[in-house]
Amino acid sequence: xxxxxxxxxxxxxxxxxxxxxxxxxxxxxxxxxxxxxxxxxxxxxx
Amino acid sequence: xxxxxxxxxxxxxxxxxxxxxxxxxxxxxxxxxxxxxxxxxxxxxxxxxxxxxxxxxxxxxxxxxxxxxxxxxxxxxxxxxxxxxxxxxxxxxxxxxxxxxxxxxxxxxxxxxxxxxxxxxxxxxxxxxxxxxxxxxxxxxxxxxxxxxxxxxxxxxxxxxxxxxxxxxxxxxxxxxxxxxxxxxxxxxxxxxxxxxxxxxxxxxxxxxxxxxxxxxxxxxxxxxxxxxxxxxxxxxxxxxxxxxxxxxxxxxxxxxxxxxxxxxxxxxxxxxxxxxxxxxxxxxxxxxxxxxxxxxxxxxxxxxxxxxxxxxxxxxxxxxxxxxxxxxxxxxxxxxxxxxxxxxxxxxxxxxxxxxxxxxxxxxxxxxxxxxxxxxxxxxxxxxxxxxxxxxxxxxxxxxxxxxxxxxxxxxxxxxxxxxxxxxxxxxxxxxxxxxxxxxxxxxxxxxxxxxxxxxxxxxxxxxxxxxxxxxxxxxxxxxxxxxxxxxxxxxxxxxxxxxxxxxxxxxxxxxxxxxxxxxxxxxxxxxxxxxxxxxxxxxxxxxxxxxxxxxxxxxxxxxxxxxxx
Numbered sequence: 157x158x159x160x161x162x163x164x165x166x167x168x169x170x171x172x173x174x175x176x177x178x179x180x181x182x183x184x185x186x187x188x189x190x191x192x193x194x195x196x197x198x199x200x201x202x
Numbered sequence: 203x204x205x206x207x208x209x210x211x212x213x214x215x216x217x218x219x220x221x222x223x224x225x226x227x228x229x230x231x232x233x234x235x236x237x238x239x240x241x242x243x244x245x246x247x248x249x250x251x252x253x254x255x256x257x258x259x260x261x262x263x264x265x266x267x268x269x270x271x272x273x274x275x276x277x278x279x280x281x282x283x284x285x286x287x288x289x290x291x292x293x294x295x296x297x298x299x300x301x302x303x304x305x306x307x308x309x310x311x312x313x314x315x316x317x318x319x320x321x322x323x324x325x326x327x328x329x330x331x332x333x334x335x336x337x338x339x340x341x342x343x344x345x346x347x348x349x350x351x352x353x354x355x356x357x358x359x360x361x362x363x364x365x366x367x368x369x370x371x372x373x374x375x376x377x378x379x380x381x382x383x384x385x386x387x388x389x390x391x392x393x394x395x396x397x398x399x400x401x402x403x404x405x406x407x408x409x410x411x412x413x414x415x416x417x418x419x420x421x422x423x424x425x426x427x428x429x430x431x432x433x434x435x436x437x438x439x440x441x442x443x444x445x446x447x448x449x450x451x452x453x454x455x456x457x458x459x460x461x462x463x464x465x466x467x468x469x470x471x472x473x474x475x476x477x478x479x480x481x482x483x484x485x486x487x488x489x490x491x492x493x494x495x496x497x498x499x500x501x502x503x504x505x506x507x508x509x510x511x512x513x514x515x516x517x518x519x520x521x522x523x524x525x526x527x528x529x530x531x532x533x534x535x536x537x538x539x540x541x542x543x544x545x546x547x548x549x550x551x552x553x554x555x556x557x558x559x560x561x562x563x564x565x566x567x568x569x570x571x572x573x574x575x576x577x578x579x580x581x582x583x584x585x586x587x588x589x590x591x592x593x594x595x596x597x598x599x600x601x602x603x604x605x606x607x608x609x610x611x612x613x614x615x616x617x618x619x620x621x622x623x624x625x626x627x628x629x630x631x632x633x634x635x636x637x638x639x640x641x642x643x644x645x646x647x648x649x650x651x652x653x654x655x656x657x658x659x660x661x662x663x664x665x666x667x668x669x670x671x672x673x674x675x676x677x678x679x680x681x682x683x684x685x686x687x688x689x690x691x692x693x694x695x696x697x698x699x700x701x702x703x704x705x706x707x708x709x710x711x712x713x714x715x716x717x718x719x720x721x722x723x724x725x726x727x728x729x730x731x732x733x734x735x736x737x738x739x740x741x742x743x744x745x746x747x748x749x750x751x752x753x754x755x756x757x758x759x760x761x762x763x764x765x766x767x768x769x
Contacts (some may be wrong), residue, residue, distance in 0.1 A: 168465045176468070180287045183475040187283040190479050191433070194276065194420040201413025 207610030208249075214385050214614035216620070219690035222378035226370025232653045234370035236303055236633050242460040247470025250457040250626075253386075254479065258340040258620035260485065261390065266490025266595035269496075273420040274431045276486055278686070278737070281440030285448055287477030291466045292704055293449045298464045300689055303637045305455040305700070307629050312703040314711030317641070320718060321696055322638035325452055326631060328692035330664065333627040334671030335684055337363075339593070340620035341672065344405075344613070345507065346597060356672045358618070363624045368658050372633075375625045376460060382618035389615025390485065392608050393600065397491045400603060401498065402450040404720020407544050408494045413499075417490040420483070430735045434548035439737025443686070444743050446693035450700050453623075453630035492599055497540055503576045505591035505598045510580070518583045521578065529572045536565035544589050610646065632660035687736040691729060695722045702748050713754040714747065721746035 170176050203211070208321045229235040242250070267275050295304075302308055307327070310318035337359055340353075344359075345352040366374045401408045412418050422432040429435070448471070450453045461467030503526050504510050513519045539562040546554035580587045600612050636657045641648075675684075695718050702717075703710050730736060 168463070169704070170465060171469070176290065179472050180469075182384065183283045183287055183472055186476055187280065187479070190483075191280065194273075194483065196411070198273070198420045201400045201409045201418055 203609055204606050206606050207613070210607055210610030211614045211617070214363070214611070215617060215621075216642075218381045218385070218618060219362060220380050221381065221501070222374040223366050224375045225441065226366075226373035228655065229560050230369050230375065231650050232303070232657070234373070235654050235657060236629075236637075237456070238371070238373040238376050238460040240460060241462055242376060242461060242466065242470075244466045244469035244473065247458050247461045247467055248473035249383045249447075250376050250379040250460070250469055251474045252481075253455060253619075253622035254457055254626040254767050255478075256383075256386065256619055257336045257473075257623035258483070258616045260279060260482075261386070261616050262339050262342070262593050262596060263617050264482070264485045265489030265492055266592040268417060268486040269493045269595050270592055273483070273486040273490060274422055274481050276420050276479065277431045277433055277436035278440055279444075279482050280433065280436035280477050281438070281442070282448075283445045283475035284437070284441050286471045288445060289449050290471055290649040293700070294467055294471065295464060297455065297459060297705075298467065303431070303456075304452050304634050305450050306452070306634065306638045308700065310642075313699075313714055317699060317711050317715045317718070318638060319643070320715060322634050323697055324692050324696055324722070325450075325634060328689060329451065329453060329627055329631055330667055331690050332667040332672055333624060333631070333664075335675050335688070336620060336627060337668060338672040338675035340616050341756075342593060342597070344617075345762070346594070346601070353673055356669055357566055359547050359620060359624070360665055360669035360672070363621050363628060364662055367625045367632075367665075368630050368661045371654075371657070372456060372460060372629055375629050376457075378625060380620040385618045386615045389618075391614045392526055393604065393612050394484070394491070396604055396608065397488060397495055397599070398547060401491065401495050403494075403498065403544065404698075408491060408746065410547065411494045411497055411540060411545065412490045415493065417493050420486075426734060427738060430737070431637055435737040436737050439735065442697060442740035443522055443690060443693055443737060446697035446700075446740060446744070447689065450693070450696045451630075452634045453626045455632060456630050457626065457652050473589035489596070492596065495599070495603075498537045500530045500680070502572060502598060503529045504580065505594035505717070506588065507594075507598070508547045509584075509589075509591075511589070513580070516583060518579055522579055525572055525576050525579070529569065529576075532565055532568045532572060536562065536569060539565055545626065559604050583643045594598070600644070624668070628661055628664050631664040631668075632657050635664070637658045687729075690736045690739040691725055692743075694725055694740040695747055696743075697740065698744040698747025698751075699745060702751050706748060706752055709751045709755045714751040717747045717750035717754060 170179055173179055177195075229239075231239075235238060241645060264275065295303065297308065300308055300311060305446065306318045306321070306322040309321050337356055341352050341355040341359060342626055344355040365426065370377070398408075402409070408416070422429065423434075425434060426432070458467045458470055461470060503522075504509075510522065513522050539558050543555060543558035543562055546552075546558055577589045581589055600609060604612060636653060640656055640660070641653060645652075698721055699714055699718050702714050721743050724746055725739050728739060728742060729736070
């Protein structure tokens with residue numbers, strides 16, 4: 157087999173959120189929040 | 203170390219090794235031995251993934267990095283959550299559906315045998331070298347504490363890891379990871395609490411001292427390509443490094459392939475994406491607080507006691523002692539200026555604040571000069587002396603200031619971290635060798651028992667190989683950086699192959715193979731000839747593979763594709 161296998165999104169239902177995009181948004185939102193908090197924290201005590 | 207520390211240390215290690223062996227006996231199929239029978243829940247996957255990445259180097263080197271350079275190393279991990287999301291969407295479902303044992307199996311299905319073999323070869327090279335560093339790091343700890351030869355300690359740790367990895371396979375590795383993470387958590391939290399209690403000023407003042415010394419600076423927006431840790435190197439270069447590490451490095455792929463289902467594997471990776479940066483921030487913050495502690499307590503002039511001990515009885519001993527006395531005096535003066543500065547700050551006395559800050563800067567300058575003189579003296583005595591003591595800063599604090607019992611616990615945590623990473627690495631090296639080389643190229647038809655036996659033999663052989671490499675790992679500066687630089691030399695190329703496989707459907711096996719060879723040479727030349735931050739190598743290797751493969755395919759088309767590759 158040389159052709160790539162198509163990448164299909166899974167139909168498995170994730171826990172808590174209705175779609176996996178909910179979990180992905182949580183991860184990315186947490187990253188942005190952490191960057192903002194770290195920046196704020198590093199400026200706070202100068 | 204005192205007797206009680208030994209009791210704590212030996213009990214913790216015996217518990218991990220004994221329990222993981224007991225829980226993992228009786229694997230009858232290759233799938234059971236290599237993928238733990240695919241029965242892991244999400245929290246086991248998550249702990250296993252985190253334990254694999256969090257090596258002893260993380261706990262020895264990272265606080266020292268924060269002590270020297272502040273918290274900006276945390277930016278290195280900013281690409282990780284992005285990588286977790288991308289892998290959950292792309293590689294993970296594909297690996298699960300194809301039911302592969304190693305990531306490289308997928309490459310043969312998509313491209314050809316030689317591309318699969320090239321990627322497996324690059325992995326085996328890079329990972330075996332990096333695994334040497336993973337074992338070397340905690341060996342320094344024990345050699346320092348016990349006064350043993352570091353080579354003997356490396357051998358002892360290697361033997362312990364090989365024992366349970368060989369007997370229990372991936373199941374033993376996963377079981378051990380859960381307990382090791384528990385020990386690591388308790389050990390590091392204990393060390394953190396002791397540091398906070400030991401600082402002789404309030405927590406608010408400690409934060410202020412760390413802040414004005416630049417130790418809390420975590421975010422750097424500059425675009426300088428030679429600056430190793432910035433927001434951009436972390437988000438872009440780090441993304442490619444983490445994508446490559448988690449998506450194509452068998453030591454990680456094998457961890458999440460043990461998940462019961464796609465959902466369990468996905469949740470394991472998502473958990474890692476959520477908690478990795480807070481965990482690293484906490485370890486770096488511990489280093490920043492250790493820096494504050496040493497602003498009020500005189501630190502050693504040089505943290506690596508074995509190098510300074512070598513001066514004893516030589517003509518360098520007396521001048522070094524003089525430097526130590528001057529350093530102690532200067533350090534006490536600095537502490538006094540710091541207290542004056544904090545008092546002036548609280549009272550809102552601007553004039554006193556300015557004066558104390560000027561005096562403080564002068565003290566810092568004097569301390570830096572004294573330390574430079576000490577390093578020069580060590581170098582003069584022994585030109586081959588290791589003058590980078592970053593890896594000894596945290597250990598020195600542990601040995602000097604932690605109470606009895608906790609020293610044993612923190613050493614157990616560091617050993618656990620080393621064992622957790624090393625076991626994953628040896629496990630993955632053996633699996634890749636057996637699945638991608640032995641079974642595919644040498645002996646395709648054999649019984650399950652035969653392959654399990656060969657995997658066990660391969661585990662021992664790779665254990666021996668990385669122990670040998672660990673003997674030469676002591677000249678590489680900060681170990682955590684050395685590991686990441688080494689990884690970055692190969693990861694970009696491997697990731698390029700995989701991303702081409704996923705996203706550029708027109709590219710065939712021959713073109714990606716030659717593109718990968720060219721890209722790897724270019725990355726190594728870049729390392730030798732330029733001072734570009736190593737995180738960019740990941741992007742460079744990846745873009746070169748994809749770009750060159752695409753162009754070759756475009757120019758030569760099907761003529762470039764050998765006959766046996768026709769779809």
